[in-house]
Structure formats: structure tokens, C-alpha cells
Amino acid sequence: MAGEPQGDCLFCKIVAGHVPATIVRETETTVAFRDINPQAPTHVLVIPKAHYEDAATLATAAPALAADVLRETQAIADEDKLESYRIVFNTGTGAGQTVFHAHAHVVGGRGLHWPPG
Numbered sequence: 001m002a003g004e005p006q007g008d009c010l011f012c013k014i015v016a017g018h019v020p021a022t023i024v025r026e027t028e029t030t031v032a033f034r035d036i037n038p039q040a041p042t043h044v045l046v047i048p049k050a051h052y053e054d055a056a057t058l059a060t061a062a063p064a065l066a067a068d069v070l071r072e073t074q075a076i077a078d079e080d081k082l083e084s085y086r087i088v089f090n091t092g093t094g095a096g097q098t099v100f101h102a103h104a105h106v107v108g109g110r111g112l113h114w115p116p117g
């Protein structure tokens with residue numbers, strides 16, 4: 001069922017506390033933790049606690065929860081005093097999505113090129 005925890009999902013396991021993560025913020029509906037393979041001085045993943053496979057699925061099924069995730073990206077940027085940063089939702093394997101539980105990458109703390117690779 002939409003939003004239910006998936007036994008084979010890494011990020012559901014992090015939400016449940018079954019896989020360790022460096023959690024930097026938590027709300028009733030979201031968790032934010034440091035990416036295990038950081039691409040910048042700040043590289044934090046913000047996820048909904050509920051399982052949706054990608055950002056668009058999340059936004060369609062649970063728009064208020066999608067807004068919670070976005071609001072948390074701002075909180076991360078504020079905490080790390082980032083004036084400029086990038087929010088990335090890789091969607092689909094061709095775009096580099098490897099974990100199919102919606103997550104926002106918050107990347108900053110260094111110069112960021114545009115367009116991205």
C-alpha cells in the first residue's frame with residue numbers, strides 16, 4: 001500500500017533505526033541524514049518517513065508530505081549556513097537514482113556548476 005514501509009528498502013530501514021545513519025534532523029514526518037558518499041561539504045538526504053518510490057509519486061500521493069520534505073531542505077541549508085545550494089531528486093536509473101524511496105539531496109558548501117553532469 002502507498003506509504004507503507006517496505007522490508008527491502010534501505011531508507012525504510014534507516015527510518016526504523018535498523019540501519020545506522022548520521023541523522024541531522026527529524027520531524028514527525030521526515031528524517032534528514034548525511035549521505036554516506038558525500039559529493040560536497042554539505043550533502044544531506046531528506047526523506048519522508050513514509051515510503052514512496054520517487055519525488056513525483058510522493059507529490060501526487062501525498063502533497064503535504066512532499067512540502068514537508070522541501071521545507072526541511074531549507075532547514076538544512078539554514079543550519080549549515082548555505083547561501084547557495086542545490087536540491088536534487090534523481091528520478092529513474094538513467095538519472096542516477098539508486099534508492100527507490102523518495103529523497104531530496106541537499107548539496108552545498110562549494111561552487112556548483114550548471115548544467116549538472
Ligand code: AMP
Nearest residue numbers: 021034035036037090096097098099100
Ligand atoms: P540516489 O542515487 O539519488 O538514489 O541517492 C541515493 C544516495 O544514498 C546516494 O548518494 C548514496 O551515497 C546514499 N546512500 C546509500 N546508502 C546510504 C546509507 N546507508 N546512509 C546514507 N546514505 C546512503
Ligand code: ZN
Nearest residue numbers: 009012051101
Ligand atoms: Zn522505503
